[in-house]
């Protein structure tokens with residue numbers, strides 16, 4: 001691939017261009033480059049490939065050499081040669097195998113039914129790491145739909161290769177596709193830290209979709225632990241789908257609830273207290289992640305006699321639960337609940353009740369030392385990718401994007 005890009009265009013006029021292209025395309029007998037046409041006005045390069053007379057080809061099914069049945073003319077888009085848009089042309093043979101009948105042979109430069117060469121597809125995959133689909137499309141002068149279809153193909157193939165047989169722990173999380181309007185549910189391999197399934201919605205039906213998707217590759221009865229938030233739909237779905245799994249409500253999800261509660265209290269209070277305007281970030285970020293100026297700002301408000309500051313203290317306090325050994329954590333969390341249930345902040349009292357109702361699952365997260373905190377990082381990456389892919393239409397493309405970013409896939413990058 002590199003060689004083709006690196007070769008100066010002037011080479012074309014000096015060396016035997018057929019041989020040059022044969023080498024850079026890696027063609028072996030019976031295939032050879034029969035003609036190269038360079039159109040300087042249209043900036044277009046056409047490379048014609050043919051096979052030796054009387055050649056026989058392996059049946060794609062059993063690999064035994066077979067007689068030629070017929071051919072059909074095809075064209076593939078190839079990597080640009082400098083600014084020259086490049087196309088390959090060949091007649092594609094079909095073999096007639098005594099065992100498997102008439103079959104199209106495997107081509108060394110393209111996969112079946114693709115209008116693109118493997119070289120350009122490899123380039124698409126390599127660029128997808130850094131560039132938006134629109135960016136790749138512009139760079140290669142190929143339409144966006146084609147780029148999506150290439151990515152989709154390789155993502156789907158790579159997903160088939162993901163080994164789920166050892167997965168015993170899952171994390172489940174909801175994700176807003178359109179802010180607050182539509183949700184999908186992500187099923188993570190908790191230890192592998194990757195999205196293994198995307199289900200529409202955030203209810204029980206998401207679990208059915210998961211079971212169907214992993215059928216034959218993962219036995220739901222073998223799932224021993226599920227890490228998730230405290231939503232009744234998830235809890236119900238989990239009980240039904242993974243009967244032998246312990247439900248765990250981890251640090252990440254509990255703190256998310258605390259943050260939601262603090263922010264509701266702050267919004268209410270900010271109507272009368274100007275000091276609270278534009279302070280959302282201060283209350284919701286871990287103190288150690290604040291920048292110096294933010295820390296200074298927090299210091300000005302956190303000890304004030306205001307509801308938001310009080311709620312914030314509850315968050316700092318509950319965080320200690322996960323720093324303690326399980327037995328102490330249990331007693332500590334009980335104390336926290338009793339304190340929070342009588343704090344005169346109705347929002348916080350409501351949350352304390354919910355924490356009490358999910359006590360075992362929270363303590364379990366301390367005992368098991370599991371967290372799905374990394375999911376937040378992945379979700380941010382997905383959100384960034386969404387912004388980059390602004391304008392992608394189909395749901396399949398959306399999922400392709402998510403698996404690309406968070407699926408931990410091994411994509412075949414040709415070299």
Ligand SMILES: [Zn+2]
Nearest residue numbers: 059062097100
């Ligand atoms: Zn055969």
